[in-house]
Amino acid sequence: MTAIPRVLSIAGTDPTGGAGLQADLKSIGALGGYGMAVTTALVAQNTRGVREVHVPPVAFLTAQLDAVSDDVEIDAVKIGMLQSVEIIAAVRAWLDRTRPPIVVLDPVMIATSGDRLLDTAAEEALHGLCREADLITPNLAELAVLTGRPQAETWPAAISAARRLHRSTGATVLLKGGHLAGGACPDAIVGPDGVHEIAGVRVATRNTHGTGCSLSSAMATLRAQGATWPEALARAKEWLTGALTHADALRVGGGNGPIDHFHELRRGTQARPRPSLWSREVWDAAAVVRDDVDACAFVRGLADGSLPGEAFRHYLAQDAIYLGEYSRLLARASTLAPTADEQAFWARSAESALVEELRLHEGHLGADADRDPAPQTLAYTNHLHASTRSYGELVAALLPCFWLYTDLGSRLQSARRDGHPYDDWLAMYGDPTFAEATARAVSIADAAARDAGPRERARMTDAFARSMTHELRFFEAPLEVPARPAELSPVL
Structure with a gap:
């Protein structure tokens, strides 16, 4: 018998379905969870870029969060983009009230173009929110902002930065090596038990939209099923590599398209071994x-x-x-x-x-x-x-x-x-x-x-x-x- 974890995503939307809440819900479902969603922003975007963003009042964000937690027992929370100090404070206050057992934070701070998405005050507030998370999943640019150091150019430098972030927040860090040069694509769990590396190979595709959202929500789902963080990463990386490998076949949009979240279902391979429950x-x-x-x-x-x-x-x-x-x-x-x-x-x-x-x-x-x-x-x-x-x-x-x-x-x-x-x-x-x-x-x-x-x-x-x-x-x-x-x- 397999437990079905109830996983809540707190993030913005993507009407083309490749990133944000839509990607989170697909990832949670693909890996055996029940997905729920609270919207922080309504985003008019497609595979070519963002056109407009509407941010609902903070009071409505709080109302959404309370509506879910008042009725549903939440097994894990994944947090995506939070646009302001006020929104970050509202989410942090809700976390303090509800104390969900697992919190995964994807600290969305840097656009694909390299532009900063948050002002200095919001960046500082997000660093404080990291202390409330069990797992943080920054990319290398975000890791640099959170540690106040130049962006790592090598894997050893990236590991050093992840250790620094772990020490300053107490949270475990999922270190992602996808932005490093070369054909290798390693990832690692950096936390109180040291560094657990998972090797990987880079997939040749431009359809990578939403990979960070998808990986973080996958980690929340797998951890809620009983996997350790290293076990969850090994399984999530296997799934994500397959999702990237089959992404081109989706043919969604004319820009950087989405990954294929349901490639295992579509190809009848979902029964592959997963991190085992007790x-x-x-x-x-x-x-x-x-x-x-x-x-x-x-x-x-x-x-x-x-x-x-x-x-x-x-x-x-x-x-x-x-x-x-x-x-x-x-x-x-x-x-x-x-x-x-x-x-x-x-x-x-x-x-x-x-x-x-x-x-x-x-x-x-x-x-x-x-x-x-x-x-x-x-x-x-x-x-x-x-x-x-x-x-x-x-x-x-x-x-x-x-x-x-x-x-x-x-x-x-x-x-x-x-x-x-x-x-x-x-x-x-x-x-x-x-x-x-x-x-x-x-x-x-x-x-x-x-x-x-x-x-x-x-x-x-x-x-x-x-x-x-x-x-x-x-x-x-x-x-x-x-x-x-x-x-x-x-x-x-």
Whole structure:
């Protein structure tokens, strides 16, 4: 399952679609995100140049920003051209209020002609805004303005300038070597972990309009999917090189035309490897366990209706015990969650475990169900309680009970038929509402993993793997006579 990051672009327009907001939205969509846009300026331009610019009142800019953030949870923000001190101040104030998790700033300051686009006061304000960004993506001319030094003519000089900008702002810098002479076209991430260079080859085309906009919005999207900055650059550079390579075929305009943002879709190559999300890593790593779940006699009997009723009732009785503890841990996740939205999600999930799912159990079991926990049930709940050392670890431990059941429920929908003895179970876990909840849980887990340090991320990975194994044991238990002693020990 792939999380879809919600990425907001704050920039001006390009009615021919090659740069600005239009390029940002194309880039975000091409790389798997959901794009949103707030307009700083309405620009009458085409591939030959700019004709006129209309800048709406600053109050309207603020109204746009607040309208988005009041309603939508934003995963990343890309900022493009800001025309004045007042506009920069408004954006900075909004960033201070909303604190989006990822901010990428493309400091548009120098025109293609080499002319300065901002006055001195606006340049100083933009340098201050750099301190609010996680990543800055200047070209070499803009890097020179931001550092107050002559423009770099060599790659080592450019790296030195990028390091200077990183030290003065605290932000990571995407250093772009496209304006250097020669056939090579290197880029680099310059930040607290040093310099990470990505080699590249210059593409022979004049259709390069909007490359800076497109690269910065691509970086915001990929970072929001869980990639590190170096991973994001490697993927974005691969995509951008292809977009430049296929740009001439678009035949848009008579000047410097746009790049082909959707070349991968058009040529069926979008499935190339991307920076991996934590959720995809752990789901793929659990492939053997998932295969064992599919192959176990309980699941096969559940699918075709041949599962003995006694075994199903044993499973439901233990699941009822499990869900009582699971709901308590969902409530615990709610208290640990860093945002109100996540707190509400886990609280709703806790209520669902107690009300909606237990209703299914009572319909099959009645009031006289055995409520003594089996060893497998105790082992699983002990593991969950031991995973409360941090929010990320707990979320990772809770996730398989969402994801594995959604996966099974969706794939077993074809087994449903009139008179199927377990149709209500198949219907519950194949319900689109449950799938939506699972998608949200996966997204939250990915966000927690993205923010976690190496040690906590490793604990999250281990907690998820252990829960997956406990799920398998839980399915196997009703048909095990006797249960194997090695499978009865709690795994903590």
